[in-house]
Amino acid sequence: MNSTTETDSVSDPILTLNSIEVLYDSVLLAIKGVSLEVPRGGMVALLGANGAGKSTTLKAISGLLKAERGKVSRGEIKFDGQVIGDSLPQDRVAMGICHVIEGRRVFEHLTPDENLEAAAPISMSRQQIKSEKERMYDYFPRLAERKSAEAGYLSGGEQQMLAIGRALMTQPRLLMLDEPSLGLAPFLVAEIFDIIQKINREQGLSVLLVEQNAVAALKIVSQGYLIENGRVVMHDTAEALKANSDIQEFYLGGGEAKNFHDIKHYRRRKRWLS
Amino acid sequence: MDWIFLAELSVNGALTGLLYSLFAIGLVLVYKSSSVPNLAQGALTMLGAYVVLAFSIQLGVPLWLAIPVAIVIMFFVGLGIEKVALRRLAGRPIVMILMMTLGLDIFIRGSTLAVWGGTSRPMELGVSYDPFFAGPLLLSRINMVGAAVSVALFVAFIFFFRSRLGIRLRAISDDYMASWSVGISVERGVGLSWALASVVAVITGVIWGEIQSVDQSLSLLLLKGLTVAVLGGLDSILGAVLAGILLGIVENVGSAYLDPIVGGGSRDLLVAIVLILTVMVRPHGLFGRHDIERV
Amino acid sequence: MFYRQSGIRHRSYVSDSKLFPIPMDRNLVLFLFLLGLAAPLLIDTLYLNSYVLPWLIWTAAALGLNLVTGWAGQLHLGYAAIMAVGAYSAVHAARFGIPWEFALLIAGLASAAIGSVFAFAAMRVKGLYLALTTLAMQFVMDWVLSHVPAITGGSHASLQSPPFKLLGQPITSDAGLYYVAFGWCVIVTIFVLNMRRTGLGRALVAVREKDYAAAILGVNSLYYKIVAFATSSFIAGITGALLVVTFFFLASPEQFSVTVSVQVLAMVIVGGLASIIGSYLGAALILLMPGFANSLFSATADFLGWQMDPETLAHIPNAAYGALIIIFLMVEPLGLGKIYNNIRDYFLVWPFDQMKK
Secondary structure, eight states: HHHHHHHHHHSSSEEEEEEEEEEETTEEEEEEEEEEEOOTTTTEEEOOOOTHHHHHHHHHTTTTGGGGGGEEOOOOEETTTTTTOOOOOOHHHTTTTEEEEOOOOOOOSSOOHHHHHHHTTHHHOOOHHHHHHHHHHHHOOOHHTTSSSSSGOOOHHHHHHHHHHHHHHOOSOOOOOOOOTOOOHHHHHHHHHHHHHHHHHHOOOEEEEESSSSHHHHOOSSSSEEEEEEEEEEEEEEEHHHHHHHHIIIIISSOOOOHHHHHHHHHHHHHHHH | OHHHHHHHHHHHHHHHHHHHHHHHHHHHHHHHOOOOTTTHHHHHHHHHHHHHIIIIIEEEEEEEEHHHHHHHHHHHHHHHHIIIIIIITSSHHHHHHHHHHHHHHHHHHHHHHHHHOOOOOOOOOOOOOOOOOEEEEEOHHHHHHHHHHHHHHHHHHHHHHTTTHHHHHHHHHOOOHHHTTTTHHHHHHHHHHHHHHHHHHHHHHHHHHHOOOBBEEEEEEEEHHHHHHHTTSSHHHHHHHHHHHHHHHHHHHHHHHHHHHHHHHHHHHHHHHHHHHHHHHHTTTTTTOOOOOOO | OOOOOOOOOOOOOOOOOOOSSSHHHHHHHHHHHHHHHHHHHHHHHIIIIIIHHHHHHHHHHHHHHHHHIIOOOOOOOHHHHHHHHHHHHHHHHTTTTTHHHHHHHHHHHHHHHHHHHHHHHHHOTTHHHHHHHHHHHHHHHHHHHHHHHHHHHTTOOOEEEOEEEETTTESHHHHHHHHHHHHHHHHHHHHHHHHHTTTHHHHHHHHOOHHHHHHOOOOOOOOHHHHHHHHHHHHHHHHHHHIIIIIISSOOOGGGGGHHHHHHHHHOOOOOHTOOOHHHHHHHHHHHHHHHHHHHHHHHHHHOOOOOHHHHHHHHHHHHHHHHHHHHHHHOTTHHHHHHHHHHHHHHHHHOOGGGG
């Protein structure tokens, strides 16, 4: 769907991960050499099971690893052609990376209005904040209706919208979403994904999407990476991934039932790849 | 016991109570942002008063200038304490954090007295000691001034927490991780709350220094301030103000009735009992935050 | 080096649960015990009774507090109040004519009874709120001690302790008093050492780590909290009584004020939570530190030819004591016990320390 922009920017991705390793507590190796690219203005999905290392990858990019006593021990992360070494999370937000963390995590005791305001950069003028907030309410009209209730009392879908809106207030060029569909009704997932796609198309915002709900994710992204056990085991366009029988079997829940031999074969191939 | 006397006890108690609120606001500021119970607030109050006196007596600076200078100095002292001592303890068991604030309390008290000595000195704000007559009631002037300052500070903080900076501080107290994720510097925010608490300590120290003169006993306000803060809910400034009034009245009226029976000194006992009862019956205090259940 | 693990193989559960499986540990403890026995012969009586004796008694106190704070994880800021209960009940009982053996037992039981009241607070709340409640209880006790003349003889009064006798033998000599303190400290140490490998010790640790998870596993956390508070208070009571009997010789309220509670907690934290060796080291450091700071400062002042204000000098120990706590929490929050363990671990594998991981 974004094929034109994608081919234009293949040579100049906005985000490049070059075989990074992540170490927790200086002993636990959670990511073992992940490489990936997000094209400028593109949408990329990071798929995989629980504990595969998807969230850790996002935290490595946003710098939130530090809060969990983890660090990138090897490899480099390049954003917009610049290596982001050990910089603090707030500096990365200022560069234009924003991470919508898993589980929504809105500021519960603030109103949606204040949630949005808290995320606005310090340099932003009052006037700008106001117009930016208006823009968010245009994207998410549901939030406008409840803008002065305490955010902790919003429904799950509204909280997710607020979390995304709050992230957009930081004026990101790369938006990273961690499981936005978690615990939401399918129609809400569709609504939220539509909006993300719309922002991507209108503003040229690059998106890195982490999902377990591979069906929904592959509908909107142009390409996807598959992570298992802290390694990238597959990378292809969304169409190819959707068509891949292994992916269908393990992540899309469709496909025909395979016999045991095939599964063993798949597992062996995976081990060899990783 | 006639009604006028009871009313006088209550009103004076409420005024004194607002002065406890002044102290408790400092505790609430730190607790709200970082869930650290700052047991060093008493020592900071004492240090604040001593710094004011150091400028006004030793250097001869007029009091109206000495107070703002002390406020600025203590602002940075608060920032420094957070950065040096508390930041690296984040995530450690609460017993270590408590011990750290107790250690800070002992250290600040000890070094303040080592530098300036323990003899008690007057603050000399120039508030008259003559009682103020409000109808049939006899009120203390300095308590009225202090209560007014306390209420003014309360209003100022209400507005502060609506400002952009204040919203960010409230965001930090809600969720560290989410704050980082949108580029709010949690460290700076927590540091700022310590700095503000230290500024409040200077103001508390000046008012209380005028009431009971400046010496080591200023740090003993901790028990009362702590009781007020817990009764108010530890993270609510409004709670601290109302709980202060409540505790002041209970203490003043209660001790007037109890003192003749037990032979004096029942104030501290009443305060300790209020603290125990609060924790036992309603640990979240009057206005403490109940964590919101997701609906 | 020194600590050799090689050649130690356990073939039965009994040998596996030995107190000191490594010979070096056993020998070291034995050596220290003999040193403690011989101390009156080796150390000048002045030092013995003004340094070693209080150190041993405060170590026993720290071990008692460590039981409830370190092992069971319950914050306690009113430990001195419990010690006061023991001290005053023992002295009153002895003045009433009860033999000291029973007076000490009464002290322990009275403290255990009052200490269990603290445990009821621990049933309702934990963490910070428990700390605040116990702190408030300490203030209540301070108030009682200074306002009830029947107990203390009135405010600022002190209560003379009657002559100390054990088993009909009057104990007045310096060495005798020392051995009483030493014996008590050894008893408490042996109790705590063994507690770690019993069901009680494991239950306490389970309650500390997650009390409701412990409850799911069938550990009655309420029961164990009360047991922890009662046991620790029993130790506190007898320790408080012995402190009066062997060191102060009279009981007065300020010996058991809130600062003393903070001091014992400081010993536990500086020593290390749930560390026995740490309690010894922590008590030593906190007790010796003020005197050391004082002499260091006056020596420096003398050397530089400064005139030190006596008042300044009087407050420096306090500042140094606070600084010590702060620095420890900044540098090694797990305390001296952890530092000792690091050294021991180093020797355990030396010179093959690359094998550690």
